[in-house]
Amino acid sequence: MKIAPFATEQYFSLYEFNTPHLLSVSDCQMISIGELLDMAGRSEKELLALGLGYTESQGNPDLRAAVAKSYKKVTGEDVVVLTSPVEGIYLAMQAMLEPEDEVIVLTPAYDALINVAEHISRNVRRWQVVPTEDGWELDLEALDRLVTSNTKMIVVNFPHNPTGLLPDLDQFRAIIQIAQRSGSWLLCDEMYRGLEHGQKPQLPSAADLYDRAIVLAGLSKTHGLPGLRAGWLIVTDDEARASIINWKHYTTICPAAPSEYLALVALEAGAELAERNKGIIRGNLRMAESFFAEWRGFFTWRPPQAGSVALVGLAVESANTYCHDLAQSAGVLLLPASFMGYDDRHVRFGFGRHSFPSALKHYQALLKKNVAANS
Ligand SMILES: Cc1ncc(COP(=O)(O)O)c(C=O)c1O
Known part of the structure; x- marks a missing residue:
């Protein structure tokens, strides 16, 4: 029996590993196996055995x-x-x-x-x-x-x-x-x-x-x-x-x-990993707050109460078209909300990664360039 396309995963398969500025992933900052073993005070011997x-x-x-x-x-x-x-x-x-x-x-x-x-x-x-x-x-x-x-x-x-x-x-x-x-x-x-x-x-x-x-x-x-x-x-x-x-x-x-x-x-x-990731999200959210305040006319910002993601309104005809264009022409990845059963004028932002500030700065520079080009 057929099943509907898994639109979010299909979209991420297209862009996640070749788009440099990820602004919409839902996971938090990963660490290596070595860092994890160190954090828990375990030696690698047990893993190798x-x-x-x-x-x-x-x-x-x-x-x-x-x-x-x-x-x-x-x-x-x-x-x-x-x-x-x-x-x-x-x-x-x-x-x-x-x-x-x-x-x-x-x-x-x-x-x-x-x-x-x-x-x-x-x-x-x-x-x-x-x-x-x-x-x-x-x-x-x-x-x-x-x-x-x-x-x-x-x-x-x-x-x-x-x-x-x-x-x-x-x-x-x-x-x-x-x-x-x-x-x-x-x-x-x-x-x-x-x-x-x-x-x-x-x-x-x-x-x-x-x-x-x-x-x-x-x-x-x-x-x-x-x-x-x-x-x-x-x-x-x-x-x-x-x-x-x-x-x-x-x-x-x-x-x-x-x-x-x-x-x-x-x-x-577990507690250390969660605290670390909450710290990253809080820092990224502070930056996002001022970004959305500056671009109020373009985005509708509803801050998340918990978790690593937020659903943000966007003043475009189609968020789907906008996101594909943005990924392909500017290397910035946002996720259209229509993949998750919402309308075509919202996108998902994700705040769990260390790379969020540099990705947001890149996106902001692009928005400014577009404003200058259209004025
Ligand atoms: C709400 C929710 N449930 C389940 C999953 C699946 O998690 P995983 O991709 O680690 O299998 C995800 C992944 O994004 C999710 O957002």
């Missing part, structure tokens, strides 16, 4: 126990280690959904959250994030209206890619109550949890609040280690977990041994 045999399908028990420690009610038994975070979306939806099931997806969204749901179910409804003057809001009444007795799954992602929205605890509990009332699963993508860089406190994980939650998390964003391809699902329901692991036998069978080892090391250095 690691066997390259098959690993346990559900994941290494030590890694699962270490993952469980970042939740309150979760044990290692509830953790399914993935071969990449994105795999978790596919596994969870394949295992839990049938074509006639109703699914509600918070949109805009990372493509897989919408496209895999629509690939499996004929009844996907979009729950739209609402723009305000200076931010983004959840419309809980709209969610309440969308949910029916046939709703099988509600899909959310907090902190949210691409808006940077982070709900209050009361709002999060209200979403869970709505899910509870209809008996639906809550697939909660927590890939950016730990990147609360502003006033708002971290939310508890859905895994600690709701027994029908399926939580996706990993090391690509908060820890800045996307090349590890390390992620996990938290599934406290035994039957759901067994079904997910069965699907995993058809995709990747078991996690990569070196990734599992390094993921365990990364969790030991």
Whole structure:
């Protein structure tokens, strides 16, 4: 069966590795294996001695126990280690959904959250994030209206890619109550949890609040280690977990041994990695604030409450055309929001990298040049 194009990844395949000024990536600053081992006080000997045999399908028990420690009610038994975070979306939806099931997806969204749901179910409804003057809001009444007795799954992602929205605890509990009332699963993508860089406190994980939650998390964003391809699902329901692991036998069978080892090391250095990346985001956001204030007529800036990305309005005919032109003619990479189920007049900015200031300066120089040429 065909599936919709994964527009964001197709776009990044075109430009990410040949465009010098990356302004829209969602990951945070990566480090080398050597730096990671140093940070955790580990020697490379252990890594070099690691066997390259098959690993346990559900994941290494030590890694699962270490993952469980970042939740309150979760044990290692509830953790399914993935071969990449994105795999978790596919596994969870394949295992839990049938074509006639109703699914509600918070949109805009990372493509897989919408496209895999629509690939499996004929009844996907979009729950739209609402723009305000200076931010983004959840419309809980709209969610309440969308949910029916046939709703099988509600899909959310907090902190949210691409808006940077982070709900209050009361709002999060209200979403869970709505899910509870209809008996639906809550697939909660927590890939950016730990990147609360502003006033708002971290939310508890859905895994600690709701027994029908399926939580996706990993090391690509908060820890800045996307090349590890390390992620996990938290599934406290035994039957759901067994079904997910069965699907995993058809995709990747078991996690990569070196990734599992390094993921365990990364969790030991987890707090330091997250602090470091929040510091980078805060610095880049300060610079972005003055940039957007200077170019107010061209951009509509709604600052993110958490996470590494923001959704920014753009006064152009088509953000899609603009972004392709910008990448090809000026080597500056922005991401059109239409790929993530939003309109064609917004783009995503990403603030997690050390290279953001120089990329933004390059873009600013280009904007000034264009203004001078048109005046
Ligand atoms: C919300 C969200 N979920 C899942 C993923 C998948 O993570 P990974 O690319 O590390 O597999 C991403 C990646 O951008 C994401 O933004």
